[in-house]
Amino acid sequence: MVTNNELKRFIIGLVKEAGKYVLNSFEGEFEVSFKDRKNNLVTEIDKKSQLIIEKIIISNFPEHKIIGEEDQKDKKIEGISEYVWVIDPIDGTTNFVNGIPNFSISVAILKNCEPIAGAIWIPWPNKKRYLIFSTAKGEGSWANNVRLNLSGSDPNSLDSGGISSYSSLSPIIGNQDRNIIPSKEILRGEKRVIGSVAYEMAMISKGAIKFALLGPAYIWDFGAGLLMIKEANGSVIALDSNYSSTGEFRSFLSGFELNKKTLSNMRNWEGQFLVGSPNIINLADSKKFV
Amino acid sequence: MVTNNELKRFIIGLVKEAGKYVLNSFEGEFEVSFKDRKNNLVTEIDKKSQLIIEKIIISNFPEHKIIGEEDQKDKKIEGISEYVWVIDPIDGTTNFVNGIPNFSISVAILKNCEPIAGAIWIPWPNKKRYLIFSTAKGEGSWANNVRLNLSGSDPNSLDSGGISSYSSLSPIIGNQDRNIIPSKEILRGEKRVIGSVAYEMAMISKGAIKFALLGPAYIWDFGAGLLMIKEANGSVIALDSNYSSTGEFRSFLSGFELNKKTLSNMRNWEGQFLVGSPNIINLADSKKFV
Numbered sequence: 363m364v365t366n367n368e369l370k371r372f373i374i375g376l377v378k379e380a381g382k383y384v385l386n387s388f389e390g391e392f393e394v395s396f397k398d399r400k401n402n403l404v405t406e407i408d409k410k411s412q413l414i415i416e417k418i419i420i421s422n423f424p425e426h427k428i429i430g431e432e433d434q435k436d437k438k439i440e441g442i443s444e445y446v447w448v449i450d451p452i453d454g455t456t457n458f459v460n461g462i463p464n465f466s467i468s469v470a471i472l473k474n475c476e477p478i479a480g481a482i483w484i485p486w487p488n489k490k491r492y493l494i495f496s497t498a499k500g501e502g503s504w505a506n507n508v509r510l511n512l513s514g515s516d517p518n519s520l521d522s523g524g525i526s527s528y529s530s531l532s533p534i535i536g537n538q539d540r541n542i543i544p545s546k547e548i549l550r551g552e553k554r555v556i557g558s559v560a561y562e563m564a565m566i567s568k569g570a571i572k573f574a575l576l577g578p579a580y581i582w583d584f585g586a587g588l589l590m591i592k593e594a595n596g597s598v599i600a601l602d603s604n605y606s607s608t609g610e611f612r613s614f615l616s617g618f619e620l621n622k623k624t625l626s627n628m629r630n631w632e633g634q635f636l637v638g639s640p641n642i643i644n645l646a647d648s649k650k651f652v
Numbered sequence: 653m654v655t656n657n658e659l660k661r662f663i664i665g666l667v668k669e670a671g672k673y674v675l676n677s678f679e680g681e682f683e684v685s686f687k688d689r690k691n692n693l694v695t696e697i698d699k700k701s702q703l704i705i706e707k708i709i710i711s712n713f714p715e716h717k718i719i720g721e722e723d724q725k726d727k728k729i730e731g732i733s734e735y736v737w738v739i740d741p742i743d744g745t746t747n748f749v750n751g752i753p754n755f756s757i758s759v760a761i762l763k764n765c766e767p768i769a770g771a772i773w774i775p776w777p778n779k780k781r782y783l784i785f786s787t788a789k790g791e792g793s794w795a796n797n798v799r800l801n802l803s804g805s806d807p808n809s810l811d812s813g814g815i816s817s818y819s820s821l822s823p824i825i826g827n828q829d830r831n832i833i834p835s836k837e838i839l840r841g842e843k844r845v846i847g848s849v850a851y852e853m854a855m856i857s858k859g860a861i862k863f864a865l866l867g868p869a870y871i872w873d874f875g876a877g878l879l880m881i882k883e884a885n886g887s888v889i890a891l892d893s894n895y896s897s898t899g900e901f902r903s904f905l906s907g908f909e910l911n912k913k914t915l916s917n918m919r920n921w922e923g924q925f926l927v928g929s930p931n932i933i934n935l936a937d938s939k940k941f942v
Contacts, residue, residue: 385777456842460815461860463777464754487675487753487775487782525750530843552746553820555845570751 366498369471369479373586374496376418377467377483380411381492384452385485389461407458408432411451415469419447426471429629431582442620446472446628448585454558468560470585474620475628476613480586482564495564495590503567503594510567510594515639524572524642526551527562529634532575563587566637567594573642577634578603581614588635597643599636611635656788659761659769663876664786666708667757667773670701671782674742675775679751697748698722701741705759709737716761719919721872732910736762736918738875744848758850760875764910765918766903770876772854785854785880793857793884800857800884805929814862814932816841817852819924822865853877856927857884863932867924868893871904878925887933889926901925 364372387407412432419428427442430449447469452458454465463485470480481496495510497503503510532555551573556562559579565571567590576584588598588611598611614631618624636643654662677697702722709718717732720739737759742748744755753775760770771786785800787793793800822845841863846852849869855861857880866874878888878901888901904921908914926933 388777456813456815459813461858462815462844462855485777487678487777489781491777491779523746523749525746525752525847528845552847553845554752554847555818555843557815557842557844565752568751 366479367501370481370496370498370501372422373469373471373479373481374494376415376469377481377494378492379418380414380451380467380469381483381494383407383414384411384458384465384467385491388458388463388465388485405432408452408455411467412449415449415451415467423447427625429582429625431580433629442622442625444474444620446475446625448472448582448628450560450580450582450585453560453583454556457557462557464556464558464561466558466560466564468582468586470589472585472614472628474613474618475615475624476618477585477589480589482560482586482590484561484564493564495567495586497567497586497590497593499589499593501593503590505564505568508568510569510590512567512569512591512639513595513641515569515572515641524551525554525570526573526575526638527554527556527565527571528575529559529577529579530555530557531578559583560587563590563637566596567591569639571638573636573638575605575634575636577601578632579634581628581631584614584633584635588637591637595640597636597638597640599643601634601636603634605634607636656769657791660771660786660788660791662712663759663761663769663771664784666705666759667771667784668782669708670704670741670757670759671773671784673697673704674701674748674755674757675781678748678753678755678775695722698742698745701757702739705739705741705757713737717915719872719915721870723919732912732915734764734910736765736915738762738872738918740850740870740872740875743850743873744846747847752847754846754848754851756848756850756854758872758876760879762875762904762918764903764908765905765914766908767875767879770879772850772876772880774851774854783854785857785876787857787876787880787883789879789883791883793880795854795858798858800859800880802857802859802881802929803885803931805859805862805931814841815844815860816863816865816928817844817846817855817861818865819849819867819869820845820847821868849873850877853880853927856886857881859929861928863926863928865895865924865926867891868922869924871918871921874904874923874925878927881927885930887926887928887930889933891924891926893924895924897926 409432412430426445428447450468458465467483470477479498483494486493495505600608600611699722702720716735718737740758748755757773760767769788773784776783785795849866890898890901
């Protein structure tokens with residue numbers, strides 16, 4: 363029996379391998395000039411990053427299922443497993459292709475639709491040129507070898523230099539056409555729009571971002587990060603499409619049943635979350651947000 | 653007589669020196685844990701970064717004047733010079749203190765209130781751990797040793813994966829209390845809020861961001877970046893406080909006169925700009941934005 367911690371260590375190896383390839387593809391170390399990038403070039407890098415990860419998973423866990431952002435739409439689902447891997451080979455592709463270093467690689471394993479281990483790789487200006495955030499259910503969250511803990515965060519930090527972040531699709535950004543009026547509660551903090559959900563969740567896990575309204579985004583975006591925040595003692599509130607709370611996140615689909623329909627539902631799953639330091643999330647009533 | 657290019661090379665040395673100190677102070681290479689940072693710690697790092705830069709300027713150009721973000725409010729102005737240095741020792745302090753690597757160091761020299769040379773240092777996930785953007789009037793702009801040129805940018809790129817960026821104070825972000833309704837023109841592109849004006853201007857100069865609404869911000873934020881964008885063949889449109897165009901940027905104060913009042917006006921100067929690739933800025937009529 364493989365433990366959650368062993369799965370975590372395995373996933374760290376996956377994102378490290380894919381990260382090596384992705385980082386070396388990022389602006390070619392400035393040996394190439396800053397041209398307008400071709401979208402097809404990026405698609406190739408996304409796909410190859412996913413292949414690197416899939417290949418290692420398949421050879422170690424041939425009976426598990428895999429859902430990736432770069433799956434072909436008509437990919438055949440054969441058989442079923444309670445273990446499903448969710449892969450975002452480059453989250454923040456638009457940043458990556460334009461040459462902004464806020465992107466990430468996210469890999470998680472779900473058991474009956476609930477994340478049990480995961481990792482997020484991000485580029486970083488240190489000697490290694492990256493950081494790896496990792497987590498396993500019941501075992502905490504880590505940035506490299508530093509354990510993460512959000513429970514002691516100052517609830518007033520949003521009003522004294524704390525950062526909040528939002529999706530570029532979120533209702534607070536240029537909201538005139540969306541018939542959604544954000545409440546004052548959601549406008550606290552110094553606002554950022556970063557453009558990579560998994561990158562933001564890594565930043566939330568280490569307390570760099572205190573509060574975020576994430577999504578709408580997919581299961582491969584959220585797979586590792588939501589567990590990462592929970593295991594760092596943070597709060598993860600699921601929101602419906604009207605941005606009303608449906609309670610603390612636990613699983614992507616409730617009433618999980620082991621059949622082909624479920625895998626297809628996971629592939630098509632979309633959602634949004636309110637996440638952050640618990641002292642800050644507790645201050646806010648998510649029903650008032652919009 | 654010192655040429656603009658010689659000034660540029662001198663400024664590259666300044667930001668490299670300050671960058672070494674600032675980057676080594678950023679999260680201490682993760683040897684320290686991710687605690688809530690103390691604001692006074694950052695103020696110390698900001699101040700020391702400015703001192704590193706000022707000391708080298710003073711010993712080389714003792715007759716020049718210096719304006720820095722970290723100046724004490726009651727700093728005495730003695731004498732006057734047509735040459736004034738503007739220093740932002742850490743632009744994006746909130747990102748820096750919270751542990752997000754989107755910050756910058758900006759230094760420029762102005763002659764009669766017009767930038768003639770400057771550089772922006774930013775952290776980067778390469779072997780050196782930073783990039784230096786540099787520019788001199790009439791001599792072009794560079795990222796490390798790559799010459800930057802925005803003139804060929806695709807005018808439609810904002811609708812096909814191009815990035816636009818905004819200040820967290822800009823009227824498009826949570827605009828309900830600002831009585832400003834943004835037009836559709838300003839909502840094009842994938843929106844980002846990065847939190848460091850000088851970092852954004854570096855990204856604009858290399859075409860990573862196609863279009864930005866910058867500010868309100870100060871002379872030390874804009875000193876290097878506006879010249880950088882112009883010398884990369886980009887467009888820089890000055891906006892008044894109602895976000896209406898007042899024409900192409902050339903100088904921070906028109907009708908420059910060499911007296912003490914001018915230096916005080918420069919220190920108190922605030923403004924906002926619409927910048928980007930010329931093909932994209934030309935498509936937009938800035939008077940329609942708000």
